[in-house]
Amino acid sequence: MRVLVCRSASAAATAAARDVAAFVRARPRATLGLPTGRTPVPFYAALVGLHRRGRVSFARAHAFNLDEFAGLAADDPGSYHSYLRRRLFDHVDFPPGHRHVFDGAARSARRQIAGFERTLDRLGGLDLAVLGIGLNGHLGFNEPAGVLASRTHRVRLSTSSRRANAWLFGGDVRRVPTEAFTMGIGTILAARRIVVLVTGSSKARLLRRALQGGITTRVPASLLQLHPDCTVILDRAASRHLAGGGVS
Numbered sequence: 702m703r704v705l706v707c708r709s710a711s712a713a714a715t716a717a718a719r720d721v722a723a724f725v726r727a728r729p730r731a732t733l734g735l736p737t738g739r740t741p742v743p744f745y746a747a748l749v750g751l752h753r754r755g756r757v758s759f760a761r762a763h764a765f766n767l768d769e770f771a772g773l774a775a776d777d778p779g780s781y782h783s784y785l786r787r788r789l790f791d792h793v794d795f796p797p798g799h800r801h802v803f804d805g806a807a808r809s810a811r812r813q814i815a816g817f818e819r820t821l822d823r824l825g826g827l828d829l830a831v832l833g834i835g836l837n838g839h840l841g842f843n844e845p846a847g848v849l850a851s852r853t854h855r856v857r858l859s860t861s862s863r864r865a866n867a868w869l870f871g872g873d874v875r876r877v878p879t880e881a882f883t884m885g886i887g888t889i890l891a892a893r894r895i896v897v898l899v900t901g902s903s904k905a906r907l908l909r910r911a912l913q914g915g916i917t918t919r920v921p922a923s924l925l926q927l928h929p930d931c932t933v934i935l936d937r938a939a940s941r942h943l944a945g946g947g948v949s
């Protein structure tokens with residue numbers, strides 16, 4: 702695992718965007734797993750900037766969202782689909798047929814999950830998963846538990862995750878859906894490369910457990926320690942509890 706500590710959250714976001722752009726330049730047909738949440742907002746802004754300056758094209762790449770709230774239609778302003786559209790898809794050149802997002806409002810969850818997995822398999826799995834880490838250590842919406850599901854599935858969201866997403870629902874945690882769809886931990890860890898972006902002091906203690914503690918499904922992000930090609934990009938605030946200043 703490589704850990705890169707940047708001087709600020711915005712420098713970390715820019716470093717992550719440059720990394721992803723370089724990856725896609727080298728592998729134009731890359732399949733990408735894409736995160737949502739507050740942390741990646743400046744990352745997407747930087748990625749869009751690189752695209753506008755002609756430094757990266759997604760015309761042959763494929764995007765897969767990591768997760769989506771159950772019960773929300775694609776055009777619901779709180780959905781992750783809306784988030785990705787507003788922050789990325791509306792500004793870069795992924796062809797519409799290459800934007801693979803869960804339909805949170807699909808009538809048959811089973812069919813939708815099977816379709817998502819089939820498409821991902823047909824394209825050879827993820828080349829690059831870009832991830833955040835939740836305050837409780839989740840990856841995608843794989844919440845801390847005794848047992849984690851490997852493939853795409855429906856999950857019940859923890860109170861911590863619902864609170865962390867209230868900003869998408871006017872700050873009202875009661876409006877945050879109670880369930881979601883997420884890529885499974887196996888699908889995420891099977892990505893050939895992983896780039897993780899974490900910023901802010903609120904995640905500093907969790908990061909120490911995730912990156913330097915024991916590997917446990919109670920901290921799903923600790924499983925990243927097993928991945929052969931994982932780069933973790935942090936700001937100083939997030940890195941402050943890491944032993945050795947985060948260098949590993």
Ligand code: PGA
Pocket residue numbers: 736737738739740741832833834835836839840841865
């Ligand atoms: P956050 O979410 O950036 O809003 O903290 C990160 C995540 O849940 O992956």
